[in-house]
Amino acid sequence: MAEPKKAKGPLTIYDVASRAGVSIASVSRVLNGQGTPRAETRERVMRAVRELSFVPDGAARALSNGLKEVVGVVFRRGGETLFEGEDESFLFIDVINRGIEVGAQRHGFDLLISSVGFNDDNVAARIGALAGKADGLILHDRMLSAVGIARLADMVPVVTLAGSPTPASINVRCDNESGIRALVRHLAIDHGYKNLGYVSGRSDSPDNRTRSRAFETEAAAAGADIDTGPAWQGNYSAAGGANVVASLLDAGRKLPRAILCANDQTALGVMHELAQRGRQVPRDVAVTGFDDVPVARHMHPPLTTVRQPMQELGAIAFEVLYTRISAGGGNPDTVLPVEFIVRESCGCRSAGAKEKT
Amino acid sequence: MAEPKKAKGPLTIYDVASRAGVSIASVSRVLNGQGTPRAETRERVMRAVRELSFVPDGAARALSNGLKEVVGVVFRRGGETLFEGEDESFLFIDVINRGIEVGAQRHGFDLLISSVGFNDDNVAARIGALAGKADGLILHDRMLSAVGIARLADMVPVVTLAGSPTPASINVRCDNESGIRALVRHLAIDHGYKNLGYVSGRSDSPDNRTRSRAFETEAAAAGADIDTGPAWQGNYSAAGGANVVASLLDAGRKLPRAILCANDQTALGVMHELAQRGRQVPRDVAVTGFDDVPVARHMHPPLTTVRQPMQELGAIAFEVLYTRISAGGGNPDTVLPVEFIVRESCGCRSAGAKEKT
DNA sequence: CGCTTACCGGTAAGCGCTTACCGGACCCTA
């Protein structure tokens, strides 16, 4: 406690070293637990560090050992928040991010986040800048085109969520096929609904394509008729779902006995519009979602859906990325199991029932 | 397009320089728009950069010019999610973070986030590590004790949200006094309620102390009686609010004519419990919140509350921090105006009415 | 036509840290 404070210029390892009366190498060794410093040396260094409340500069560390301990996470910020309850959509993203964070913290990494608006122009530039500040990137759904991802992936390790792998990037997703299969079978076989419709998500989403294809396959396998066509195109938002129902009805088309939705948001909109038009769910038409967002259980009636293990998805995404960063390799196409959640919008009465898929 | 790709070792400015046939200094100058490179030089460099899709290393840059272009943001992750709708609480945080991000992007900064669980032990250590990776820190409410903040603040610029300034740190908050004043006057004067209660937030929250004190002052000024005491201690959660009502009623105490709550979450719990106990809002007892979270308008009845400009708060917080980082100084105690939102839980009928405070 | 002035762009010195390498001190053995 010689002087109260030196020149205010941020402290460096040299300040600590001179205060402890050792060399900077020793300070570094103590701080990183390398080598075998004598107990007394360690003690002296620790005391100096404590007294000065020194924290080593991350940039210098990163430069020196080639590891920033930072993952970049990029996602879309909602731009079409209209419907009541719609805010939930980014809760969804948030849960995944939390999962990433949990995984990251296990390895001393932090999350560098960057959200992108729907009409931001310089997305690629922004992501590029992020790439420079991180050891690897995790991209949420639909952030970049396949070639954009590929380009990015050969400057920095990249993991995409709910997309599809490219030669250089890794993808982590949920088992959409199983989820849709469970839904279709439950509706077509358990309930015996012979006519199904599928309100799709954004057409550029790999998840949506997978679900859509699985829907057709499984419906055929279960011997159910399906309603299709451009009128069934949604966009993952509640408004999109409501719109599909509205235009179907306005065109005088007959609704199928059950409607599967690309995600819970869409189901929310579909059910809302159905209620507006005086149709009862599930009596007149059954509705199902996908995702199991928190509101799903509080809808009227509670939504039958498929739960994706979001938080785990985030954690796994980090883990895969971490492997790639530190060792290279890693499974380029990781698929996580989903869980079929039966509630009441399908026509069932009991709550609570669950089935693993 | 000589060779398809060199050794996979991440590219450096040297690779770009040699490909463009110039020195690294020129590359750097072109990339940063410094000096006056000849048009042809610029062109050569840009082409090389594009062909290699080079992105300069953030750590090296940071080390070299003493600016990481990263702000650390620390917040608490909910650990007591129990009540329906409670998830909203971190939506609140998210909106602020969005605001920070918006401010940050204007200056090319990114957000390094770190959430802390309610029973994480090594909080200070984690925040310290963050500090090393960022140019400055923004701490959400109740992250660290005053001395913890002070210690942190002399290693890196710190802005706290809804706290109070310390000699070295800056604080940004909303004008709680005006908000409470508007609420109290509306209830006591406009509605003529002569007896008020205040369900407080966590006792260690500066915002709560301010609101609590303002409540007492304003109630006295408006000539209303107040109910106080330890039974009125809440904790910002819906469960806390419900608990206050429950224990008051269980103890056979008479409820005041109107109950102000420390935040909307609390009001949610209070109204829920009131409904459980068969009390009607606002007929039997009026209830008000604070924050104006999204659900507030969808409660039954819609909640009269005070809106805090969350996103703006985040943006301002960044701006103040940025000033401190780049120039030093900056107003250490920034106060943002709030907006009084009249809905129905206070006893008013009309929706929509608003008053600036 | 020779010298000054401007303008570019290259060379090299750090930024704060990690770590390979090496030399000094000490202990053990003969």
Next chain:
DNA sequence: TAGGGTCCGGTAAGCGCTTACCGGTAAGCG
């Protein structure tokens, strides 16, 4: 007491970038 082996810990070389400084070339001027 001398030689060899062990430990510790210091010295210095980078990590990839920015930028001060300076030398070379070309243009401007008398």
